[in-house]
Amino acid sequence: MLIGYARVSTADQDLALQTDALTKAGCEKVFTDKASGAKVDRPGLTEALDFVRAGDTLVIWKLDRLGRSIQGLIELAANLSARKIDFRSLTDGFDTATPSGRLLFHILASVAEMERELIKERTIAGLAAARARGGNGGGRKSVMTPDMLDTARKLLKAGDSPVKIAKLLQVGRSTFYRHFPANERTSVS
Incomplete structure (x- = not known):
């Protein structure tokens, strides 16, 4: 049909x-x-x-x-x-x-597979180039600078809460927690 x-x-x-x-x-x-x-x-x-x-x-x-x-x-x-x-x-x-239609289908499928492989290769090469330039190749830079991290460590050691520190540093709580997971927040003090 x-x-x-x-x-x-x-x-x-x-x-x-x-x-x-x-x-x-x-x-x-x-x-x-x-x-x-x-x-x-x-x-x-x-x-x-x-x-x-x-x-x-x-x-x-x-x-x-x-x-x-x-x-x-x-x-x-x-x-x-x-x-x-x-x-x-x-x-x-x-x-x-x-038969010619099946051949055309297989050619198209092969081209699409090659395209996926080329995208993968370019992505890997781009990440390697970013790492070679000193980046981590993992996206945008962190808003938490080394100075901010030092300040946060000192404030944690002094007993300030993560919420208060995040507010003082003008970063989101999730950003703070990403840099200071629970095990690090307790080991600093």
Whole structure:
């Protein structure tokens, strides 16, 4: 069975072009959404995915109607493949029921995997470069300067409360507690 899915981004756009093409392609049932492709919650897509069964084909007019990211499309296509459901795009010539369609899917999946690996490599290289420059590579600098830490230690030793010290240093209590966990607050005095 061919099951269609059509989406437009806004309520004032018309679905007719897509639904007509899906019907002409032989879709027996067509589900629709009027929502941004960035939205995760699309009731029409959810219904379509719940409706399709093994042996069916989910048909769309164009790949971008299904989602905005290659990663999201690949995950969806992999989910459909695991459920033994084929996937076809009318205008992109993409059909996982054919050998060339499956090849294209695997190429896209490989490209997405490579992209994830490159992002990981760049992140690791950036952190290493930050550490080499003397940073910790772990984000922004702390608001607690070495002088503030010394002052806090002295005030703790004198018996002042963490809340009072945080207020005096003009930092949040969570910032203070991050620098002086409970075991350090008791060992200072």
